[in-house]
Amino acid sequence: MTQTAPHSSLPPAETLSPEALRAWTLEAVRRIDADFTRSAETHLVRVELPRFPGITLYLKDESSHPTGSLKHRLARSLILYALCNQQIGPGTPLIDATSGSTAVSEAYFARLIGLPFIAVVPHGTSPAKIEAIRFHGGDVHFVQNAGEVTDAARVPALETGGHFLDQFTNAERATDWRGNNNIADTIFRQMRNEEHPVPTWIVCGAGTGGTSATIGRYIRYARHGTRLCVADPQGSVFHRHFADRSIRDLGCGKCSCIEGIGRPRVEPSFMPQVVDRMMAIPDAGSIGAMRALSRRLGRRVGGSTGTNIHACAALIGEMAAAGQAGSIVSILCDSGERYAGTYYDDAWLDANGIAWQAEDERIYALLS
Template sequence: MSEDSVWLSEAVRRIEADYNRSADTHLIRVDLPRHPGITLYLKDESSHPTGSLKHRLARSLFLYALCNAWIGPDTCLIEASSGSTAVSEAYFARMLGLRFIAVVPTTTAPPKLEAIRFYGGEIHMVDDPRSVYQVARNLAHDAKGHYLDQFTYAERATDWRGNNNIAESIFAQMAHEERPIPDWIVCGAGTGGTSATIGRFIRYQRHATRLCVADPMASIFHRHFADRTVTTLPEARGSCIEGIGRPRVEPSFVPSVIDRMIAVEDHESIGAMRAISRHLGRRVGGSSGTNLWACAGIIAEMAAAGRSGSIITLLCDGGERYGCTYYDDHWLAERGINWSSAAASVATLFENHARSAEA
């Protein structure tokens, strides 16, 4: 074997060994006293070593690139990211002793930037989020490196048929619940990779489960789902919810495997985030709030129709990285995000009638 082949084999072994040392993420059951026939489950992706759902994606992207021989012992790695994917990729780059550069918008939460640097990554900021792609390509070209390109490879780097992907994990963990086949799985879309994996797995396993994607109102994905000719966002201002929603339709977004999309305003995402954080006794991120708001709407529809069942959604990351943004009332007020009524609305899901009457 050549030296590069030996290095590649060792790189794959290290990544697989890291996965083998990690337990699966938890599935948290949330009872809904007002709707006893409906149960909500939260797949807690914040328990990954790098603290978010993107740990799964980063691992898959590294293995995909390694097995395509796109990465060698001296390759500089570059990624365009809103933060969380870059944090996880910096972790794996450090594991392999490789230089890593994250191209991120200037609006990225500072704690995410600190986490990227903690794992040895470098930061390249851009003012216009729409320019991250080209800037990343240019940096990769100049450094003779590799652009990991999560937005293109997310839907193909993960084995959607199984191999411990998030969908297989969800259904395995649900096996002993009273309603093991969920009526709905709700997730967001940043690259589109997670929704593509879940949607394909549902069809491959012939489950009756439907997939709903919760999308920020200021995102292109839900517009494209409704009208496939719409591919870019006309508005200049995007959502403040990091990690999901995009100004253009990404190559990894596969609308045909999605059954429904729900557009969510930023104040609804923040309110739902605050409500579930209060209920759990710990902070979650903004995209988790987006997911939960969509779940609340589906729960209300099921209850009105007299249907029972289970719903699963994702806690994409923890809230520790958003203390200076989503959990800062002054920061929210400056941006005109009035979240209180949305939080109160979602909080009723977790209250019983007696407690509500006493309040």
């Protein structure tokens, strides 16, 4: 059942006195901080690798956030950033361009502070994500493909007098990469009692580029020897841009079936200079690794987690071949329950020409 967002009963921001607007802003920040205080830190799941003694894989389980994904952190940061820059006030509609998960989390926080929210998403976004956006009170506008979402999101922002949150520009600047309980800070704190507390590698994907920017900057700020590997869908522009900075746009076509990561154009929040290595992962590899990890853990994970795991498998093999011990940390981005009708539907995978079975078997053997 779709729930309706409880919009603010206060007058629009432009009719308020500076004192009243400030009071509203402080209350909105308090509500978000209170929600954060009520939430526990996400688990760091240890995955033993019996075939590779001395190497351990850890997964930062972001599916346990109240809105079910890594994007919960980003949405909170984006809305706090807009609040503290006094870009929004009571009654301001919030709008963002997204492949789905960010919008679920943004709708949650918009509702928490009494504001309407509009998500602009590409056709083909998981129906479960669309349902979750609407459950939290958000409205959904569709565009044909992922390359159009940013420009399309500016239209309802202008029409409603709303604020475009613009995750693809603001992700890297809205998050405090020096600490303040960001994802990198929590990973290193949770690793401190492990055999290899400083990971050899951290592996993540890139959708906005905000997570990789946060982790890459924090590694340098904390003076760790950890390297950052970004796993990118094979059809995405990010890994091409990493290799050749002149490549910035592949056009508006669909670059991958993996939701949440990979883009046809380089987004402003992607910071290649803080990335040590990128791997291009075919969709069949992502789906196969997703299925393998789901069997290994006994629960379903999403497609972008599979992309990460495919890259982790390559790094594990390289470390073992070099006789190197150590730890690898990656991110379990969201639950696979959102993809029951796509990535976990064999008929859907067959119809999309994704031959995932061989990679499933190979990576399951590596993890077992």
